[in-house]
Amino acid sequence: xxxxxxxQRSPLLTAYAVLVFAFIYLPIAVLILYxxxxxxxxxxxxxxxxxxxxxxxxxxxxxxxxxxxxxLVAAASVALSLTLGLLAALALDRANFPGKTLFRRLVLLPLxxxxxxxxxxxxxxxxxxxxxxxxxxxxxxHGTALISVATTELFAGLQKLDRAQEEASxxxxxxxxxxxxxxxxxxxxxxxxxxxxLIFTLSMDEIAVSFFLIGRDNTLPLEIWGRLRRGITPxxxxxxxxxxAASVALxxxxxxxxxxxxxxxxxxLLERL
Amino acid sequence: xxxxxxxxxxSIPPLLWVCFFLLLPYALMFAHSFxxxxxxxxxxQWNLQNYRALFTNPLxxxxxxxxxxxxxxxxxxxxxxxYPLAYYLSFHAGPRKELLYQLVxxxxxxxxxxxxxxxxxxxxxDGVLNGFLQYLHITHEPVSFFLYSPFAVVLMLTHIYTPFVxxxxxxxxxxxxxxxxxxxxxxxxxxxxxxLRVILPLSVPGLLAGATFAFVLSLGDFxxxxxxxxxxxxxxxxxxxxxxxxxxxxxxxxxxxVCILLITASLLFTTERLEKRWSFR
Numbered sequence: 001x002x003x004x005x006x007x008q009r010s011p012l013l014t015a016y017a018v019l020v021f022a023f024i025y026l027p028i029a030v031l032i033l034y035x036x037x038x039x040x041x042x043x044x045x046x047x048x049x050x051x052x053x054x055x056x057x058x059x060x061x062x063x064x065x066x067x068x069x070x071x072l073v074a075a076a077s078v079a080l081s082l083t084l085g086l087l088a089a090l091a092l093d094r095a096n097f098p099g100k101t102l103f104r105r106l107v108l109l110p111l112x113x114x115x116x117x118x119x120x121x122x123x124x125x126x127x128x129x130x131x132x133x134x135x136x137x138x139x140x141x142h143g144t145a146l147i148s149v150a151t152t153e154l155f156a157g158l159q160k161l162d163r164a165q166e167e168a169s170x171x172x173x174x175x176x177x178x179x180x181x182x183x184x185x186x187x188x189x190x191x192x193x194x195x196x197x198l199i200f201t202l203s204m205d206e207i208a209v210s211f212f213l214i215g216r217d218n219t220l221p222l223e224i225w226g227r228l229r230r231g232i233t234p235x236x237x238x239x240x241x242x243x244x245a246a247s248v249a250l251x252x253x254x255x256x257x258x259x260x261x262x263x264x265x266x267x268x269l270l271e272r273l
Numbered sequence: 274x275x276x277x278x279x280x281x282x283x284s285i286p287p288l289l290w291v292c293f294f295l296l297l298p299y300a301l302m303f304a305h306s307f308x309x310x311x312x313x314x315x316x317x318q319w320n321l322q323n324y325r326a327l328f329t330n331p332l333x334x335x336x337x338x339x340x341x342x343x344x345x346x347x348x349x350x351x352x353x354x355x356y357p358l359a360y361y362l363s364f365h366a367g368p369r370k371e372l373l374y375q376l377v378x379x380x381x382x383x384x385x386x387x388x389x390x391x392x393x394x395x396x397x398x399d400g401v402l403n404g405f406l407q408y409l410h411i412t413h414e415p416v417s418f419f420l421y422s423p424f425a426v427v428l429m430l431t432h433i434y435t436p437f438v439x440x441x442x443x444x445x446x447x448x449x450x451x452x453x454x455x456x457x458x459x460x461x462x463x464x465x466x467x468x469l470r471v472i473l474p475l476s477v478p479g480l481l482a483g484a485t486f487a488f489v490l491s492l493g494d495f496x497x498x499x500x501x502x503x504x505x506x507x508x509x510x511x512x513x514x515x516x517x518x519x520x521x522x523x524x525x526x527x528x529x530x531v532c533i534l535l536i537t538a539s540l541l542f543t544t545e546r547l548e549k550r551w552s553f554r
Binding site for chain 1: 290387
């Protein structure tokens, strides 16, 4: 009798899985391929290889301005949502206060609600508070909505944390402040990096919330969005290809970091034995 | 072990921030839905006019039905693609499992807009698909109905949410203790019976989580219809968006948003209940 685990043969299922992978990757492959096509974004087969669209892209000041805007918003959002997310995760892990469940649900709401709801609520809030729409409102929107991501990641990290270390630190006379900086935070390093990378990527890509909070200066996704209405050229394929490459690079960095941390952990474990 | 001051220091800042920048904005949306616009400006007069308009004007109901239909199709298609993929990875992929898992996760990091745009270039009347069909002499003129149809919206959103649906299902399948499957086989169940009686029921929580996610996020999408859907695929969030833009009726837009929010909340609540009932721990 065959064993129940991994090596059963099932050609039909394998073929289906290959098709699903093709479905997932085909559009991305097409996008990249046509960024090198001289004759535009459509047609088949792509005939004349060219780097002109990349050349055009690199001399396109509006795109690079929007890239800088996006980077600023993303960096600031990472700082804001990591700080508040860390505190929120600590509060959920360690403090009891009235309305705690409500607080947890509220923090997580932007993660599951369609972006348009959060975007419009914040738009109404900005108008109500007399704020002008600008990159600042976009940052407030991203930073606030992404507290949800920071809190989930960091709360998971805290759950795995060994409380005895903190207890020892406090017993040995360290102040709570010292304990926080020297014990809690270093132990959360990996979760912090993971959450930071995730928030950064999500902010760079975000469009539904930004759509309603944007002022005169565009973020990259909204700059692309604006161009899509004016007619499309492979220059958009080129910038999309670069975005794809940057996303993949970030994931690779993240896995390297994680692999290294896991590696050193294993080493420490071996040394202790 | 933690002092009162420590607890206050960790809970008060996020509490205040969330109340100010999240609770207050959502509350403002509720408030707006009970106000109205008169002569082009907002009047803070409490009334139910917006909700009455929603329930009496058949246009909104029609668009809402279409939206629910599109969201349901997206959910179904994502499940049909995501479930077998998760099943394959969990039970048949062998040593390539980790790599294949990463291959499913990578697209999650690729911008929504980039993926939507890719479909636009594929489906357009002078797009890649039409070029391909003509190249093979299957068609002789560009087919225009690929793009700007509800079909295009379902296709694009399915492409986006399949990895999302895959993740919780895969996690659920990975948590199934393998001896259970051996026990099922030893007791004489064939593979179909093992799947239907053991694997499927145990993966229901993951399946529900993935399905809810795909449905809720498709329900509130307004970018896909703008990008690839065209007028025949206008969804409820597009109405909201136009009410907040050119049509300038924030209160009515807010009322529709509140309805979307309530539907989302009740769906999440129901799923949570169902997940608890189906979870085996």
